[in-house]
Amino acid sequence: MYKQCFQRKSVRQYMEEPLAAEMLMKVDRIVKKVGLLYNHIPMRIELVENGEKIHAVMSGFLGSYGKIKAPHYLAVISETKEGYHENVGFAVEEAVLKLTELGIGTCWIGGFFDRKLIQNVVEIKKDEKVVVLVAFGKEKRGIWGEGLRTFAGFAKRKKIEEFAFWNDLNGSVVEYMEKHPEWKSIMEAVRVAPSAVNLQPWRFIFREGRIDIYAKSGVSPKISEDSCLYRIDVGIAMQHLSIGCLEEGIEGFFERLACEVFPGHVYISSYVIRR
Ligand SMILES: Cc1cc2nc3c(=O)[nH]c(=O)nc-3n(C[C@H](O)[C@H](O)[C@H](O)COP(=O)(O)O)c2cc1C
Structure with missing residues (x-):
C-alpha cells in the first residue's frame, strides 16, 4: 500500500x-x-x-x-x-x-x-x-x-522536520534523516497522510530504538475539542508509518509506554523497533 x-x-x-x-x-x-x-x-x-x-x-x-x-x-x-x-x-x-x-x-x-x-x-x-x-x-x-482542491490549499503538507524531531520536541531530525534515508522515505509516506482540515497534528519524536507519537491537540477553532479528530488523524498517520516500515523492511510494533508529556500534546503510542 x-x-x-x-x-x-x-x-x-x-x-x-x-x-x-x-x-x-x-x-x-x-x-x-x-x-x-x-x-x-x-x-x-x-x-x-x-x-x-x-x-x-x-x-x-x-x-x-x-x-x-x-x-x-x-x-x-x-x-x-x-x-x-x-x-x-x-x-x-x-x-x-x-x-x-x-x-x-x-x-x-x-x-x-x-x-x-x-x-x-x-x-x-x-x-x-x-x-x-x-x-x-x-x-x-x-x-x-x-x-476546488487546489484553491482550498488542502493538499499542502508540512516538511518532515516540522513534525518529526530527535529526542525532544525541539530536537532537529535533519541529520538523523540524512544518515538514515530509509526513515526519510517512511516519513514521506506519513507526510502525505490525510488529516481533518489538513492540520497534520501528528508529532514524532525519534529516540534510540523507538519513536514516540503525539497528537498536537486543540489546534483549530474549526474543530471542536470533544470531537477529537486529531486523534483520528494520528491513527491514520500511524497506518502510513507502519506501511512505510513494511516497505523498508523495518520490523516493529506499537506499544503505549510511560512517555514524557508535553504541554498542548497528547501522547498516543510508541513504535518500538525490533532489532
Ligand atoms: C478525520 C478527517 C476528517 C475529515 N473531514 C472532512 C470533511 O468533513 N469534509 C471534507 O471535505 N474533507 C474532510 N477531510 C479531508 C481533509 O480535508 C483532507 O484529507 C486534507 O485537506 C488533505 O488533503 P488530501 O486528502 O487531498 O491529501 C477529513 C480528513 C480527515 C482525516
Whole structure:
C-alpha cells in the first residue's frame, strides 16, 4: 500500500452513477477485513450503498467544507473506549488505501453530519457511536473538482522536520534523516497522510530504538475539542508509518509506554523497533 499513500487524495466531486455490484462486493470484503490498532476496542465499518440516505443527514455548507455528495458511504461505528479515535483512524485508512488501489475515490468526513439522525441510517448499540463517514465512488474529473482542491490549499503538507524531531520536541531530525534515508522515505509516506482540515497534528519524536507519537491537540477553532479528530488523524498517520516500515523492511510494533508529556500534546503510542 506504500504507492497508494501517495496516490490517494480527497475526492469531493463524484459521478452520480453507483459502482458496479461486483466492485461494491470487493469494497465490502475489504472493510470487513481491516486490521485494528487495539484489538480490545470493537469497531466496524458499514457500507451504506444508497448514498441518498446519508445526504439527508448531512448539514449544510460550513467553512471550506461543503456537503460531499457521493453515491456511497462507509459509516464507521465504534465502542467508545479510551483510544477508539486512533483505532478508527488506523483501521479505516487501510480500507481507504485499498479502495484507492481499486481506482475508487474517497473522502473522510469528520464533521457536519447529524450524529443523531444518522442512527436512522445505521443501527448502533447503546455503547457505540458513529465516529466518521467516508464518501466513496467514481471521481468526477474536471476543472471544478481539481480546482476546488487546489484553491482550498488542502493538499499542502508540512516538511518532515516540522513534525518529526530527535529526542525532544525541539530536537532537529535533519541529520538523523540524512544518515538514515530509509526513515526519510517512511516519513514521506506519513507526510502525505490525510488529516481533518489538513492540520497534520501528528508529532514524532525519534529516540534510540523507538519513536514516540503525539497528537498536537486543540489546534483549530474549526474543530471542536470533544470531537477529537486529531486523534483520528494520528491513527491514520500511524497506518502510513507502519506501511512505510513494511516497505523498508523495518520490523516493529506499537506499544503505549510511560512517555514524557508535553504541554498542548497528547501522547498516543510508541513504535518500538525490533532489532
Ligand atoms: C478525520 C478527517 C476528517 C475529515 N473531514 C472532512 C470533511 O468533513 N469534509 C471534507 O471535505 N474533507 C474532510 N477531510 C479531508 C481533509 O480535508 C483532507 O484529507 C486534507 O485537506 C488533505 O488533503 P488530501 O486528502 O487531498 O491529501 C477529513 C480528513 C480527515 C482525516
